[in-house]
Amino acid sequence: MRGETKMHDCRRTKERLIDLVFDEATGTDALRAEVAACPTCRAELRALEETMRTYQRATDAASPSEDSWAGYQARLAARLQIVELEHHSPQASSASSTTQLAPLTNLSNAPTVRSASFASRFVGALKATWRIPAPAAVAAALLFMCLAAYALRPAPAPVAVEPPFARLDAPVQVLTVEVPVVTERVVTRTIYVPREANARDASMARVMRDEAARRAPGARGDEQPVPAANTLVGFRPAADVRLRFIKGNYANEK
């Protein structure tokens, strides 16, 4: 509420109310008088004080009971003992060795040996613990188990690899395999046809040639003897030449 007094400003006063709650403000009396004159600021201050009273009631309710302090002290003493064993054992051992050399030396006044021995450091390293997240620990354990299983897996059976010539002392067996080879061969034959001969003479000459070829078995067609009738005497080239090309292997050769 504005205008309660001449210089009063509720918003600015409310910002300073927290100082009244904790008795922090300088000029507290003037502020209290100003708040007392304004119902709104007074209600606000009352609400803040009630908040802190409720908070105090809650913290009282949450505070541990008197019986729990004995257990708390016992647990703290146990943790202190562990810390003392971790950090003071090297000094104690060093002090005891010093005592053997100088029995009159007071242990509490003995100089502290800062450098820990290698054995104590090793023992400390064995007792060292690290806090790591549970998922990371599980993942590390699984990885370790997988690596261990991989390292300890049974060795695979050796695979028998036969050399290409395993038995060199075996008798050599020679096999002949006929492999048909396709080649090309050009057969050329020249046919001489006497122009003056008539068809009867020509047919007669052909019959004689075939008969001669039949009488000479094993002879190839191109190697048969030329009959006497087929001489070059009186030869004249034919008007047309008929060529026939036969392509194929030996079996199909004609």
Place this chain on the structure above:
Amino acid sequence: MRDETLTSETELIARARGGDRAAFSALAALYGRRVHTLALHYCRDASDAEDLSQEVWLRAFRSLDTFRAESSFYTWLRRIAINAFLNERRAARPHAEESSRDEDDEATETTTARAFDAESALHEKLLVARVRGALSELAPQQRLAFVLKHEEGMTYEEIARELSCSTGTIKKAVARAVAKLRLRLCVEMEEASDAANDATQLNALAARESY
């Protein structure tokens, strides 16, 4: 009496620095409750608070050689506690999203554990859960500033010095904490406010009648 206490404290500190664990335990018995209360108001639950407060004592035990008696032992110890609180991840993690669930859980636990005084116990537990829910919505530094102000009665300047920030920041943090608490506890505040108003009106009426 105070001189005797200081003498005994100084003697305990000297013995503890010499390696006397019993003397250090005696110091812990002297200030243990105070440190634990700080941790209890800063942390989310009692187990975290016990861990954190004991961690403070362990740190103090390890670094007892660094105590120079330039300040009181408790001031030195409180500085260790502040560092431990701010460095503690569990205490610094946000719990705002868990606060409402915690209220239900704690209420359920209370009803099952204390059937004989169910209503008051439930009321207290809900109150504590609301307070913790409100504080958990604050940043760790803001929460710590409020706890130091409320529990330790430190001035804004002292808190600012300890937390290495400005006085204005501390003042805003405390005001924000109170505002959060007020928001969470608004039902009871309204009831209390109404009751206070009623009481004021009754007193006014009685004064008027007496005239």
